Amino acid sequence: MPTAIRSASASCASRRAPLGRSATTAAKAVKALTAIAAAAALSACGGGDDGAYTVSGSVSGLTTSGLVLSNGSETISVAANASSFAFTTTVSGSYTVTISSQPVGQTCSLSNASGTASSNITNVVATCRNYLALSANASSANVTAFTVASTGALTSSATTSTGSLQPAGLAVTSDGKYAFASYRENGTVSAFSVSSTGALTSLGTGSAVADSRGIAVSPGNSTVYVANYSDKSVSQFAINSNGTLSALSTPKVSTGSTPMAVVVTPNGSFAYVSNQGDNTLSQFSVGSSGALTALSTATVSTGSGTQPQALAVSPDSKYLYVTLKGTGKVAQYTIGSTGALTASSPASVSAGTSPSAIALTPAGNCAYVANTGDATLSQYIITSGLMTPLSAATIGAGANVSAVAVSPDGTHVYATNGGEGTLTAYTVGSACALTFLSTVTTGTTPTALVVR
Secondary structure, X not given: OOHHHHHHOOOOXXXXXXXXXXXXXXXXXXXXXXXXXXXXXXXXXXXXXXXXXXXXXXXXXXXOOOEEEEEOOEEEEEOOOOOEEEOOOOEOOEEEEEEEEOOOOEEEEEEOOEEEOOOOEEEXXXXXXXXXXXXXXXOOOEEEEEEEOOOOOEEEEEEEEOOOOOEEEEEEOOOOOEEEEEEOOEEEEEEEEEOOOOOEEEEEEEEOOOOEEEEEEOOOOOEEEEEEOOOOEEEEEEEOOOOOEEEEEEEEEEOOOOEEEEEEOOOOOEEEEEEOOOOEEEEEEEOOOOOEEEEEEEEEEOOOOOOEXXXXXXXXXXXXXXXXXXXXXXXXXXXXXXXXXXXXXXXXXXXXXXXXXXXXXXXXXXXEEEEOOOOEEEEEEEEOOEEEEEEEEEEEOOOOEEEEEEOOOOOEEEEEEOOOOEEEXXXXXXXXXXXXXXXXXXXXXXXXXEEO
């Protein structure tokens, strides 16, 4: 019997060739059926005795193309409407299935995605849903959720109370499974699971510092960072496998005065904090555990620009953008190989009055800034890391526009209007220009927005 079949069927009852068949004929038949027999034997016996096991699973809710899964060095594309997937490369020992690319217009998450194989793995589950828009509303102390249609249109789907706490910051993991909220009047950071409708279920809290503001999740969904406005610090938490938070061994690191926002580069190497009180940016390296370490030059000045607020990093992790609320500009920086920031040339571009939020398209070619003071969104095209206002530099938004977000596929932009309690949707044109789509009602005084 050939080695492949003998190894695959070692723990199963051996089978003899049918009587009357010549040795030559039997050998030819066995050779022709080797792959089929080996696969059948592996399936029947739960894998070979050499520790080679298959990895597969089920898919639900996937209606579009573009989902790519990885396990080790192998990647597979999962077709729209597929109900299952399977990797062709077997594993020996540990396995970890990850999402390399999300499908168009949807967000997928994985369950039972890692472990150590002792038999064929068949229980990995990929669960997919359409995009959700989540608006954190301070005055009404809740988070409202909207489903996002393929057209970009929003439909109200769920509202979750945050009790007596007024949310200030909101962040969601890249797979959409977990959400985290910070609060201005309380040092609690809440963790939630996110349902397919956007309803949030509490998973408990972590302790930061009273008057927490901006919040960010690391690209690998392993760490949460919270800017503590009143404490000149950033709290840092590990995200456990069930979505709960645990403070890192160093629970917080120092920043400049009154930190407003925190951002992590997409490559996971560096983090930056905007310090409104002293017009600086704190710069950190990110360790393997997610812990932040200040660079040798801990802060850089925003120069003549005042009140740095929101932060955004280009998808290639080469450029940082900062809204300067006090001077109506957006500062531009190049990120060096060590994480150190260098002002670009020009160092800033004009925005509207009191720019307080910024978002980039996933391709990094367009940027949008929410101008709280004049109820507009500034729109820019980005070339070689530099922002250039469009010929129509702004488009109208609602009163006290407070947050802006781009859909993961880059086709739509959304902005919350704090003075009206509304959420406005726009369509992104081929040259970054926005076209008004629709407006829906959120809670009162929306302060943060995530589309995932």
